[in-house]
Amino acid sequence: MAGLRQRRARRQRTLRWIVVTLFAVLVLLPLYAMFEFTTRGAGDSFTWETWRVFFDWGTLAETYPILWTGMKASFWLVLLSVTLTLVLLVPTVVWVRLRLPRLRRLVEFISLLPLTIPAIVLVVGLAPVYAWVVYFIGGSSVTLFFAYTILALPFAYRAIDAGLSAIDVRTLSEAARSLGSSWATVMWRVVLPNIRSAVLSAAFLTVALVLGEFTIASLLNRDNIQVAVNQLGKSSATMSVAVSLAALVLAFVLLFLLSFAGRRRYRERKTS
Amino acid sequence: MTAPTTGTLDQVKAPTTTGVRGGRRPSWRRRWLRRDLLGVLPFFVFVAIFLFIPTLVVIIGAFAGDDGRPTLDNISALADGYIVDAFVRSITLSAVTAVLGAAIGALVGYAVVTAGPDSLVRRIVTSACGVLAQFGGVTLAFAFIATIGLSGFVTVFLHDHLGIDIFAGGVWLFDLPGLVLVYTYFQIPLMVIVFLPALDGIRPQWRDATESLGGSTWYYWRHVAGPLLAPAFLGSTLLLFANAFSAYATAAALVSQGSPIVPLQIRSALTSEVLLGRENLGKAMALGMVVVVALVMWLYGLLQRRTTRWLD
Numbered sequence: 096m097a098g099l100r101q102r103r104a105r106r107q108r109t110l111r112w113i114v115v116t117l118f119a120v121l122v123l124l125p126l127y128a129m130f131e132f133t134t135r136g137a138g139d140s141f142t143w144e145t146w147r148v149f150f151d152w153g154t155l156a157e158t159y160p161i162l163w164t165g166m167k168a169s170f171w172l173v174l175l176s177v178t179l180t181l182v183l184l185v186p187t188v189v190w191v192r193l194r195l196p197r198l199r200r201l202v203e204f205i206s207l208l209p210l211t212i213p214a215i216v217l218v219v220g221l222a223p224v225y226a227w228v229v230y231f232i233g234g235s236s237v238t239l240f241f242a243y244t245i246l247a248l249p250f251a252y253r254a255i256d257a258g259l260s261a262i263d264v265r266t267l268s269e270a271a272r273s274l275g276s277s278w279a280t281v282m283w284r285v286v287l288p289n290i291r292s293a294v295l296s297a298a299f300l301t302v303a304l305v306l307g308e309f310t311i312a313s314l315l316n317r318d319n320i321q322v323a324v325n326q327l328g329k330s331s332a333t334m335s336v337a338v339s340l341a342a343l344v345l346a347f348v349l350l351f352l353l354s355f356a357g358r359r360r361y362r363e364r365k366t367s
Numbered sequence: 368m369t370a371p372t373t374g375t376l377d378q379v380k381a382p383t384t385t386g387v388r389g390g391r392r393p394s395w396r397r398r399w400l401r402r403d404l405l406g407v408l409p410f411f412v413f414v415a416i417f418l419f420i421p422t423l424v425v426i427i428g429a430f431a432g433d434d435g436r437p438t439l440d441n442i443s444a445l446a447d448g449y450i451v452d453a454f455v456r457s458i459t460l461s462a463v464t465a466v467l468g469a470a471i472g473a474l475v476g477y478a479v480v481t482a483g484p485d486s487l488v489r490r491i492v493t494s495a496c497g498v499l500a501q502f503g504g505v506t507l508a509f510a511f512i513a514t515i516g517l518s519g520f521v522t523v524f525l526h527d528h529l530g531i532d533i534f535a536g537g538v539w540l541f542d543l544p545g546l547v548l549v550y551t552y553f554q555i556p557l558m559v560i561v562f563l564p565a566l567d568g569i570r571p572q573w574r575d576a577t578e579s580l581g582g583s584t585w586y587y588w589r590h591v592a593g594p595l596l597a598p599a600f601l602g603s604t605l606l607l608f609a610n611a612f613s614a615y616a617t618a619a620a621l622v623s624q625g626s627p628i629v630p631l632q633i634r635s636a637l638t639s640e641v642l643l644g645r646e647n648l649g650k651a652m653a654l655g656m657v658v659v660v661a662l663v664m665w666l667y668g669l670l671q672r673r674t675t676r677w678l679d
Contacts, residue, residue: 114478125510128520213613220421309616
């Protein structure tokens with residue numbers, strides 16, 4: 096038995112290395128190609144020029160005003176979308192679990208609904224809604240965070256719901272309530288600290304989604320980083336590829352850090 | 368925090384803990400329920416404005432003429448040759464890339480699972496997959512232009528060192544074959560992400576049991592792991608199909624001429640200034656997309672329920 100298992104482990108390790116190496120090549124090849132593309136100088140020479148400009152934000156803003164506007168808009172969009180997603184979703188999901196368990200299926204259904212409605216379809220219906228948004232609060236690109244919160248709902252809901260499933264919210268909150276805390280205290284000091292990694296995960300997924308969103312911004316004629324990159328692609332390809340690469344690397348680092356944040360919960364569940 | 372901050376059902380049930388709140392009228396249950404509903408009000412108002420109204424706009428628009436009167440013209444216009452072609456191409460593209468992505472992604476997922484849940488390999492691969500699956504769109508299109516575009520790294524390398532011209536038969540990257548390639552590229556990571564939980568549910572003990580009873584590896588896959596993974600695999604493939612079918616950004620950034628697939632047709636219907644009254648045709652096409660995706664997601668839900676029965 097032990098011999099069999101060892102032999103199998105060895106076979107699996109061989110397979111794993113072959114597959115993972117092939118996968119790594121597949122993933123890294125375009126990334127390397129992007130890097131090579133951005134460092135291509137005149138006559139096949141190597142140059143850091145693009146990256147020098149990229150990190151010199153004053154020059155960047157001056158040379159590529161579209162890019163600068165897009166980056167600024169995306170920065171605010173990330174901030175506002177994450178805030179709205181969490182403020183809207185966390186109390187609702189907790190509240191439904193504690194006080195309105197009958198609504199749980201409905202809230203879940205609604206939260207997962209945006210997966211069924213493609214962004215290109217949503218944008219068709221959002222156009223008149225945004226006419227009203229423009230009427231009431233203006234036409235800034237930053238107002239897109241309403242739409243982005245909808246797009247982020249399925250992912251954020253799943254993360255938060257999974258986090259709440261791992262703890263006994265009802266007992267915890269009843270204990271806190273019977274000791275005299277208000278609902279706000281229960282939420283802030285009892286529930287939130289217990290689902291920290293789930294909230295973090297919801298936030299990071301929203302960040303990745305907002306940074307990569309193109310459909311809605313482009314068709315509603317707003318600026319974000321992806322729209323800017325796409326426009327720039329026509330005039331100065333090197334810089335647009337450089338920004339793409341930087342955004343990819345940034346998102347990877349975010350999600351990699353997230354994988355460490357999620358680890359603690361996993362271990363706790365395993366030992367219990 | 369918008370939730371009401373007083374009163375819980377359990378307190379009412381056990382009045383000893385909160386003597387202050389004694390002497391309620393019999394209708395307390397209904398009144399508390401109404402108060403509880405206030406806590407979820409912001410959520411429902413928000414989704415009503417930014418999810419339900421847009422959906423209604425699409426549905427109503429699909430059945431309205433230029434004058435706003437109800438008509439079936441837009442729906443019957445979906446039978447036009449070029450729109451049917453676009454739907455067929457979209458469905459083919461989604462199906463092909465879903466099957467390719469599912470097969471390759473499942474293999475990568477299996478390789479990662481054998482490494483153990485806390486390993487560095489798994490962490491790096493899942494993070495990379497998260498980025499590539501979420502981050503499609505423009506970025507990916509540009510990555511491929513830099514890789515196998517006309518002056519891309521691989522194109523130039525193959526041409527200069529091996530004498531192979533990958534575009535000898537025409538520049539296929541900016542057409543449907545290019546879309547197949549790039550879509551598959553973001554389908555594989557998505558498959559890894561959605562299929563990993565199912566692979567995690569497979570217990571090594573089952574394999575031990577099979578082998579101690581004399582079953583071969585082939586027997587194990589054919590009769591134990593295969594049937595158990597099949598619903599999850601099919602479900603994930605459907606999810607991949609919906610994902611490809613809904614995708615817009617990659618195609619928008621890559622395809623420069625014509626509108627081979629439905630999302631691009633919708634764009635041209637929306638932005639067309641030459642032909643008036645095409646906006647509602649766009650809504651009809653959008654409704655068509657919703658119907659296809661909803662059907663697929665419904666099947667996915669069915670399979671998902673089958674999967675979770677043994678996964679936990």
